[in-house]
Amino acid sequence: MAFKDHYQALGVSPSASADAIKRSFRKLAMELHPDKHNNSAAATEKFSRINEAYAVLSDPKKRAEYNYQRYLNHSHYKEKPLARSAEEILLQSSKLAVDIQHRDPLRIDRDILLFRLMEILSDHNLGILEEEKNNAVTTSILQNILASAFHLPFPYAKPLFSKLNALAENDAGNTRLITQFVRQSSQQYFWNRYKIYVALALAALFCFLTYLATKGNQAV
Incomplete structure (x- = not known):
């Protein structure tokens, strides 16, 4: 069917x-x-x-x-074999980051991007990274994931946060990267959502100040 x-x-x-x-x-x-x-x-x-x-x-x-x-029914989707090493997970994250980098941001399917990121951050993959404990590779994977997740609006990215924290493995540098990403993502989302109201408020303030200045000149 x-x-x-x-x-x-x-x-x-x-x-x-x-x-x-x-x-x-x-x-x-x-x-x-x-x-x-x-x-x-x-x-x-x-x-x-x-x-x-x-x-x-x-x-x-x-x-x-x-x-x-x-x-799952998308033409590009193929069931992938499970990763066997941290290097394979790094390769998956690198391919995704490069793919997203060359796409028009306005034409990115956010749901598919989220699913692909969640696949990379699967419990199976996190278990491999925990077992191998290769900090350099883990940091590279994290950077690739954050570069891709940058194109997700803040509400879309929320399911990733617990996975990202597990990936950080209490590493101070990685935790800092995640904290910066969450802060920037939330700020960008709320700015995009409310910037029109800020612009209208500033325009109203400008008009009011212009009105006061005009009244002051007339009084003189």
Whole structure:
């Protein structure tokens, strides 16, 4: 049975916000409602399809589960053999970092990126790194992971934090790298989210000061 692409059905990207998904669904539901197409079989099928897609993508838990299945069914995905050494894990993280570096940041599928990072930070891999205790290799892996995770919005990156702390293994330098990443990621997220309000506040302040200056000149 072919895998159903719910994002394609609703005409949105995999990175679409919940509001964008809702808007697209409502628009399509009005356009494709069977009552507007004499209850034709084709219209009924399309209407049913977008309802199914919205039922999944509007529920955060169902969407997360669907995204993982979508990742597993993605054309580029191949089940990988388990790593056998820290060097193999380093190679995995290096390949991902290089891949992400050459992608358009606006076109990165955040869910797939998160899943790939979680694979590198699997319990199996963390166990190998704990057993080998090669600090130089662990630090390189951590740097590759942070370079890739930089493209994830702060809420997306949260599932990585406990894994990253386990990877740091109480190493002061690695812990510092993680702390810096978390701080920068959160600051960037909140800046992007609220910068429009800051800009509006500054514009309002500028207008108010201009008004006061004008009134002062008129009084003179």
